[in-house]
Amino acid sequence: MGKSQRLIILALLASIAALAVLLVAQISASGPKGEAPVVSTGKPQVGGPFTLTDETGKTVTQDDFKGQFMLIYFGFTFCPDVCPTELQVMAAAINALGDDADQVTPILITVDPARDTPEVMAKYVPQFSPRLKGLTGTPEQIAQVAKEYRVFYEKVQDDSSTDYTMDHSSIVYLMGPDGQFLSFFPPATSPDEIAAKIKSFIG
Numbered sequence: 001m002g003k004s005q006r007l008i009i010l011a012l013l014a015s016i017a018a019l020a021v022l023l024v025a026q027i028s029a030s031g032p033k034g035e036a037p038v039v040s041t042g043k044p045q046v047g048g049p050f051t052l053t054d055e056t057g058k059t060v061t062q063d064d065f066k067g068q069f070m071l072i073y074f075g076f077t078f079c080p081d082v083c084p085t086e087l088q089v090m091a092a093a094i095n096a097l098g099d100d101a102d103q104v105t106p107i108l109i110t111v112d113p114a115r116d117t118p119e120v121m122a123k124y125v126p127q128f129s130p131r132l133k134g135l136t137g138t139p140e141q142i143a144q145v146a147k148e149y150r151v152f153y154e155k156v157q158d159d160s161s162t163d164y165t166m167d168h169s170s171i172v173y174l175m176g177p178d179g180q181f182l183s184f185f186p187p188a189t190s191p192d193e194i195a196a197k198i199k200s201f202i203g
């Protein structure tokens with residue numbers, strides 16, 4: 001099995017546990033039709049407040065994106081194939097939204113803050129979309145936001161070189177203008193499917 005195949009399989013495996021949690025979260029978020037919202041203490045929470053640094057070096061929090069839908073992906077710029085593929089899908093989904101695109105901010109949050117400095121992010125994100133934000137932070141800030149989004153990531157030594165790589169979940173999250181979790185998209189979701197789902201929330 002090639003290295004890239006192995007990485008894809010690892011990313012998929014890492015996503016399975018998160019997907020199970022997210023499925024339950026999505027059902028809770030949509031709620032029973034025609035009934036009053038049920039207050040549940042067992043509802044899984046996905047997402048939450050964050051303080052990170054954008055690709056211009058500016059400190060940003062979730063409040064900077066208030067009023068915008070957020071399409072969030074966790075990855076890293078050195079990722080050989082999984083991350084670039086998903087970021088291309090996100091960019092295509094934004095393009096497919098047409099006039100509604102300005103209501104959605106696509107965001108990459110790095111799981112490799114040691115290498116993904118704001119300068120590295122500034123060179124990387126425009127390759128996918130001029131609107132893609134690239135967020136990094138301290139290892140603690142990244143650990144915190146990854147925990148909130150149920151994202152798994154782990155540093156792995158690459159046998160074939162002195163560099164390391166990162167195993168990580170590969171899921172695109174859709175958050176509402178109020179910062180609440182709305183939906184998620186597993187790998188292989190098409191840009192049109194993502195755009196249609198966003199449009200269903202824009203109304």
Ligand code: NI
Pocket residue numbers: 075076079080081082083084168
């Ligand atoms: Ni990746």
